[in-house]
Amino acid sequence: MSEPADPPETGERRTEPTGLLLRAIGGLRQLVPAIVAMVLVLRDEGPWLLAAVPLAFVLLGASVFVAWLQWHRLTYRVGTEDIRVESGVLSRAARSVPYERIQDVSLEQGPLARVFGLVEVRFETGAGGKDELKLAYLKAAEGERLREVVRERRDDAAAAAGETEAHAAEPAAEVLFAMAPRRLVTFGLFEFSLAVVAVAAGAVQQFDFLLPFDPWDFDEWQERLAGPGAWLSGLGRTAQIVGGIIAAGSLLLVGFATGLVRTFLRDWGFTLERTAKGFRRRRGLLTRTDVVMPAHRVQALVFGTGILRRRFGWHGLKFVSLAQDAGASSHDVAPFARWHELDPIARAAGFAMPTEDLDWHRAGARYRIDSALLAGLIAGGIALAVLVALSATGAASPLLALIPLAIALPLAAWQWFLWRFERHTLDDAQVYARHGWLATRTDVASRIKLHSAEIAQGPIARRRGYATLHLGLAGGKLAIEGIPLTRARELRTAILRSITAQDFSRIN
Amino acid sequence: MDESDALTPLHPNHVKAMRVATLLAAVPFVIGALVLEVAGLLPTGVFIVPVLLAAVLIVIRAPMRRYMARGYVMGEDRLRVVRGLWFRSDTVVPFGRVQHIDVHQGPIERAYGLATLTLHTAGSHNASVSLPGLADADARAMRETIRAQIRRDTM
Incomplete structure (x- = not known):
C-alpha cells in the first residue's frame, strides 16, 4: 500500500x-x-x-x-x-x-x-x-x-x-465530448417544450385572485372585446384566420424559446473529459455542476434518441450507475451527439457500441400477436361501453363508439412495428436490448455487472410459451420482453455463467 | 444447476401458516358481511353466502395451490426461487452478488417454526428476493452457506 x-x-x-x-x-x-x-x-x-x-x-x-x-x-x-x-x-x-x-x-x-x-x-x-x-x-x-x-x-x-x-490509465485529461454554442442551439430546437404554457395556465389558476378580472369568465372576455376588440370581430373571416395563425405561431415561438433557454441553462459549456481515474463532466450556465465518476462504476449504457432528432441523426448517451445525477438516475454524458461521437465515450467506459452485425433476435411473434389482440380487446370493450352508454342516455350519437375502435387499429400496427424494431442480443461481454419504435432506446449492460436474472410469465405468457427476462442492474432496469421461453432460459444460463465467474466485490 | 433440477418444496407447515394469515385477513370481510346481513337490506344470504364461499376458497384451497407453485433450488453458487400461481416468476441470484442476507420470522411463522430468507442484491430490479416457508433451522443454515460463499476479502 x-x-x-x-x-x-x-x-x-x-x-x-x-x-x-x-x-x-x-x-x-x-x-x-x-x-x-x-x-x-x-x-x-x-x-x-x-x-x-x-x-x-x-x-x-x-x-x-x-x-x-x-x-x-x-x-x-x-x-x-x-x-x-x-x-x-x-x-x-x-x-x-x-x-x-x-x-x-x-x-x-x-x-x-x-x-x-x-x-x-x-x-x-x-x-x-x-x-x-x-x-x-x-x-x-x-x-x-x-x-x-x-x-x-x-x-x-x-x-x-x-x-x-x-x-x-493516462495521466492527462482528454476531452471526450463537448458542445459548442452552435450545437446547443440545434439541441435547444429539438427540446421544444410547451411546459411554460402549462405553468402559466397553472399560475393563472393559482393566483387568479390577484388579477383585476376573472380570467375564467367567458362573458367578461366578450365584454372586454366588445370595447377595443369590436373592430377586430368586425374585420371578418380573413382577419380571424390571420389571428389564428399568429396565435399558433407565437405558441411555436414560445415552445422553441423554452427549449432553447432550458438547454442553455442546463448544458452551457458542456464538457466531458476522460481523466486518469474516470470521467469528469462540467455543465451549466447559472448553476455550474462538476461531476466526477470512476469508469469502473459505470454499470450500463443507455443510447437514446427522439422521434424527430433521430431523423436528423442525433443521439444521446447516458451512463447507468448507482450514483444519482441531480435527481435523475443516470448520468447524461452526451445528451446530443452524432453516433460516431459516442464511440470513444463508450470505449472509455469499457463498453462496445451496439452494431448492426451482432446476432440480433426479435421478440416472439406470439407475444406481439397477443399484445395486439389485447389492445384490440380493450379498445373493443371501451367501444362497447361507450355504445351502450350513449344509446341508453342519448347524450350524443352512438357512432362516437367508433373512435375507440379506430384507435385499436394503430395500436395493433404499433405492435407490428415494435416486432420489427425491438430486439436483443448477447455477446461475450455484453447484453444488448433495444426498445421502442420511433424513438428507440438501446440498453447495453456488462454481463458481469448484473446481479440477478428472473424469468417472469403471466397467465397468457404461460399458455403461449413466452416470457420476460428481467436482469438485475444496479441503478437501472433491464428487461427483455416477450421472448420464447427456451430463448429466455438460454440467455439466463449464459448470463449466469458470466456472473458467477466474477465476484462482484472485485469489479465494483 | 439446470432448469431440469427438481425444485425443493417448502416446509409443509408453510401451508398452515398461509392459511392462518389468510384467515385473519378474511375475518373483517366476514364480519362486514354479517353486519350487512343483520341489517337485512336484501334477502337472506345474499351477502354472507358468497363471502363465506370465497373465504373458504381462499383459506383452504389457495394456500395449498400457492404452496405447490413455490419451490427453490440451492445450487453450488446460486439460489433459484420459483413462485407465483398466475404470474410465475423464476429468479436466480448468484451468491457472489448478494449484498446482505436477512432471516425473518413473523409471529405466525414463529408459531410454526418457519422463517423467511431474504437475499438483497444491488440490482434495482429484484433488489430483494425472499424465500418464505423454510424451516427455521434450514433458513439459518442456508444463510451460513451463502455467507461463506460471499468472498469477504474486499468487502
Missing part, C-alpha cells in the same frame, strides 16, 4: 460561515410568497399589521439563531478511512462514509454561490436522494481538495485490495 500524499488530518472542520448568508437568501426567496399572501390578507386590517411586525422580527431572529446553532454543531472530519460528519442541535447524528463506498463526488454551484465562490459538495454512495452525504457550502478550493482526498484515499484502498490496473 502506497503512502497517502499528505498525512491524514484529524481536525474537525466547519462549513463556510458565508454559506449561512446564502441559505438565508435562499430561505427569503421561499418566504416571499408567504409574505405577499400575508400582506394581502392583512391589508384590510390596518392596526393588526403593526402588531405582526415585531412578531415577525422575533421569529426571524429565532430562525437565524437556530440556523447559526445548526451550522456551529455541524462538523466534518476527513479521516484516513472515511469522512465523518456530525450534526444536530438536540439529537446528534454522526455519519461515517468509507472512501471505498463513495461512487463519486460532485460539486454544484448555484448562481449566488458562484458570486461568493462557494460550492455544494455531494458524496454519491448509491444510497440515493436524501440519504446522500452533502456539505453545503464550502470554499471552491476546499471542495476540490476534498474531491482529491477522496480520490487518493479510494485508490489507496483499491491498491491495497490488489486492483492495480486502475493506475495504468
Whole structure:
C-alpha cells in the first residue's frame, strides 16, 4: 500500500460561515410568497399589521439563531478511512462514509454561490436522494481538495485490495465530448417544450385572485372585446384566420424559446473529459455542476434518441450507475451527439457500441400477436361501453363508439412495428436490448455487472410459451420482453455463467 | 444447476401458516358481511353466502395451490426461487452478488417454526428476493452457506 500524499488530518472542520448568508437568501426567496399572501390578507386590517411586525422580527431572529446553532454543531472530519460528519442541535447524528463506498463526488454551484465562490459538495454512495452525504457550502478550493482526498484515499484502498490496473490509465485529461454554442442551439430546437404554457395556465389558476378580472369568465372576455376588440370581430373571416395563425405561431415561438433557454441553462459549456481515474463532466450556465465518476462504476449504457432528432441523426448517451445525477438516475454524458461521437465515450467506459452485425433476435411473434389482440380487446370493450352508454342516455350519437375502435387499429400496427424494431442480443461481454419504435432506446449492460436474472410469465405468457427476462442492474432496469421461453432460459444460463465467474466485490 | 433440477418444496407447515394469515385477513370481510346481513337490506344470504364461499376458497384451497407453485433450488453458487400461481416468476441470484442476507420470522411463522430468507442484491430490479416457508433451522443454515460463499476479502 502506497503512502497517502499528505498525512491524514484529524481536525474537525466547519462549513463556510458565508454559506449561512446564502441559505438565508435562499430561505427569503421561499418566504416571499408567504409574505405577499400575508400582506394581502392583512391589508384590510390596518392596526393588526403593526402588531405582526415585531412578531415577525422575533421569529426571524429565532430562525437565524437556530440556523447559526445548526451550522456551529455541524462538523466534518476527513479521516484516513472515511469522512465523518456530525450534526444536530438536540439529537446528534454522526455519519461515517468509507472512501471505498463513495461512487463519486460532485460539486454544484448555484448562481449566488458562484458570486461568493462557494460550492455544494455531494458524496454519491448509491444510497440515493436524501440519504446522500452533502456539505453545503464550502470554499471552491476546499471542495476540490476534498474531491482529491477522496480520490487518493479510494485508490489507496483499491491498491491495497490488489486492483492495480486502475493506475495504468493516462495521466492527462482528454476531452471526450463537448458542445459548442452552435450545437446547443440545434439541441435547444429539438427540446421544444410547451411546459411554460402549462405553468402559466397553472399560475393563472393559482393566483387568479390577484388579477383585476376573472380570467375564467367567458362573458367578461366578450365584454372586454366588445370595447377595443369590436373592430377586430368586425374585420371578418380573413382577419380571424390571420389571428389564428399568429396565435399558433407565437405558441411555436414560445415552445422553441423554452427549449432553447432550458438547454442553455442546463448544458452551457458542456464538457466531458476522460481523466486518469474516470470521467469528469462540467455543465451549466447559472448553476455550474462538476461531476466526477470512476469508469469502473459505470454499470450500463443507455443510447437514446427522439422521434424527430433521430431523423436528423442525433443521439444521446447516458451512463447507468448507482450514483444519482441531480435527481435523475443516470448520468447524461452526451445528451446530443452524432453516433460516431459516442464511440470513444463508450470505449472509455469499457463498453462496445451496439452494431448492426451482432446476432440480433426479435421478440416472439406470439407475444406481439397477443399484445395486439389485447389492445384490440380493450379498445373493443371501451367501444362497447361507450355504445351502450350513449344509446341508453342519448347524450350524443352512438357512432362516437367508433373512435375507440379506430384507435385499436394503430395500436395493433404499433405492435407490428415494435416486432420489427425491438430486439436483443448477447455477446461475450455484453447484453444488448433495444426498445421502442420511433424513438428507440438501446440498453447495453456488462454481463458481469448484473446481479440477478428472473424469468417472469403471466397467465397468457404461460399458455403461449413466452416470457420476460428481467436482469438485475444496479441503478437501472433491464428487461427483455416477450421472448420464447427456451430463448429466455438460454440467455439466463449464459448470463449466469458470466456472473458467477466474477465476484462482484472485485469489479465494483 | 439446470432448469431440469427438481425444485425443493417448502416446509409443509408453510401451508398452515398461509392459511392462518389468510384467515385473519378474511375475518373483517366476514364480519362486514354479517353486519350487512343483520341489517337485512336484501334477502337472506345474499351477502354472507358468497363471502363465506370465497373465504373458504381462499383459506383452504389457495394456500395449498400457492404452496405447490413455490419451490427453490440451492445450487453450488446460486439460489433459484420459483413462485407465483398466475404470474410465475423464476429468479436466480448468484451468491457472489448478494449484498446482505436477512432471516425473518413473523409471529405466525414463529408459531410454526418457519422463517423467511431474504437475499438483497444491488440490482434495482429484484433488489430483494425472499424465500418464505423454510424451516427455521434450514433458513439459518442456508444463510451460513451463502455467507461463506460471499468472498469477504474486499468487502
